[in-house]
Amino acid sequence: MMILLRMAVMLLPVLGVGSGLYAWQSHRKSAATAAMGTTPPPTRVAVAEAQLLAAPRRRAGVGTLEAVRRVTLAAEVNGRVTRIFFEPGQAVKAGDPVLQLNDAPERAELERLKAQAHAAELAYNRTRQLAPHAVPQAQLDDREAALRSVRADIARIEAVIAQKLVRAPFDGVLGVRRVDLGAYIEAGRVIATLTDLSVLYITFTLPEQAWSELKPGLVARFTVDSSPGRVFTGRVQTVEPQIGATNRAITVQAVADNPDLALAPGMFANVQLELPPGPQAIVVPETAIDFASYGATAFVVRAKAAGAGQAPVLVVKRVLVQAGERFEGKVVVLSGLAPGDRVVTSGQVKLHDDVAVEPVARDTLAVPQTH
Structure with a gap:
């Protein structure tokens, strides 16, 4: 009992101090609330x-970039490669030489035929001066036929010589080289690919519900993963006149310029086709x-x-x-x-x-x- 009394006496001061602190804090909060009012600030x-x-109205689609002009350069005739004019990845202009096959036999034959043509032309001119009084017309006709035959042979051999020099058909960029110097290749052998990167197709699909809204000239904006944040612009050129029977989708093809070569054929594109405002x-x-x-x-x-x-x-x-x-x-x-x-x-x-x-x-x- 004495112990409890002693503990109570010891706790009284502590309880008094705590009660005083609680009363002081309550007074401060009440004063602050009274000063601020009961309505919080806006x-x-x-x-x-x-x-x-x-x-604006848009139709979303996904598509692929394709080259407007892309060819596989190949030899038209058999022959041995005597000269290669390009490096892989090189840009070329239309008409630039790409590869030369051995044409020495054809050039020798061309010289022989030119000599024959010269002799045939002289004979024809002499006979024409004498006809029709000194020589019969039939002889003049034979000389004229011989001259034409030689000239045809010259044209044929010149065409063969031209086939042995492969040229770029349009401006573009050459791909990986598929032949080596000195190799004998047959007609149709692939030399390299040539791709025009200045203009590209964007081929994408839309649901059949968009059929009545589609027409050439609409603006197609698209993005590619290789240029994040950049939006490219093209214009619809072709709307496939048939809707796919399996997926009920419409194939649309737009054309976009590629002046800085930021785009390449085969890229995946997210397309937003802009429709006339509603x-x-x-x-x-x-x-x-x-x-x-x-x-x-x-x-x-x-x-x-x-x-x-x-x-x-x-x-x-x-x-x-x-x-x-x-x-x-x-x-x-x-x-x-x-x-x-x-x-x-x-x-x-x-x-x-x-x-x-x-x-x-x-x-x-x-x-x-x-x-």
């Missing part, structure tokens, strides 16, 4: 106005819409009547909206908003119905610039 948010615009629609910044599993919502800023002599208070209301197509950081709202409605574009995490807000000049979520 939440600062960024606000944008719903606008009525003719929103009717006007309500458009808001994409950050104003909260997409959730139960639907899309937005916070609309409205003025709430205040007491007599006081300015109206701005509060927010969460409304359900139906979002449509997105473009350039904006979204089309099909229902739920009206033109002129002010919607919150940042700061929504702190909001709920009837919370007072204070619009700010700039987006509160924007990253501050550093100097």
